[in-house]
Amino acid sequence: MGYLTTDKKKITTKTFAEMKAAGEKIAQMTAYDFTTAGILDAAGIDSILVGDSASNVMAGNEDTLPITVDQMIYHARAVARACKHALVVCDMPFGSYQASREEGIRNAIRIVKETGVDAVKMEGGQEIADTVRGIVQAGVPVVGHLGLTPQSIHVFGGYGLRAKEEAEAAKLLADAKALDEAGVFAITLEKVPASLAAEVTRCVRAVTIGIGAGNATDGQVLVYADALGMTKGFKPKFLRHFADVNRCMTEGVEEYVRTVKDSSFPGVEESY
Structure with a gap:
């Protein structure tokens, strides 16, 4: 028996913390439109991520970099309108917070104000911790994102497993602690060794949401089009098909x- 079977109220950041404390796993999926979000919400999903993966899934781009704040607001507003239960998180797209702390705070406030989402998500560690702190202090809940961070794909040179080596693993753990101290309520861990994700989960107060990070995280997230078998030719090791739409x-x-x-x-x- 989980949270969904005992309480139908809107899930909040406080609920996330309670679920982590109770050992109840959190199920998150992406969505980018009203109709899909409504189906996910009615099916009992705990959280919907309006991911910058909309750049790939909805617009056909090769990566997440082209999508803009205005486009993310369009998608996030539609998703938020559909959700009566799930906690809705919107990605802050590439270029919306990297230039300065002040710009990041302004864009985070604008996204929440114009969409009605519950939180924003940002990629990066210690280098964005001060911006995260400012956004949280402004009243906007923040989810961090470590490991494979698609907005930095040109730096990585590919979509391979991250933090395999000791030095990068140590940095990721330090980044997670920095984000935790800055006030994030959750951290997405993408494509990192399961043992490292488990260690991060033990070391931070924030909820951890894994994608290709093993089963010891506090929850899991998948792109709905991948998980439901809508996309063809994309089948990384971490992906399971739950339908053949x-x-x-x-x-x-x-x-x-x-x-x-x-x-x-x-x-x-x-x-x-």
């Missing part, structure tokens, strides 16, 4: 085309 939609569209072509749709019962 691509097949279902393809068969439905094929049937629609067939019935239009043979004039069996619309029928008498579908006509006025």
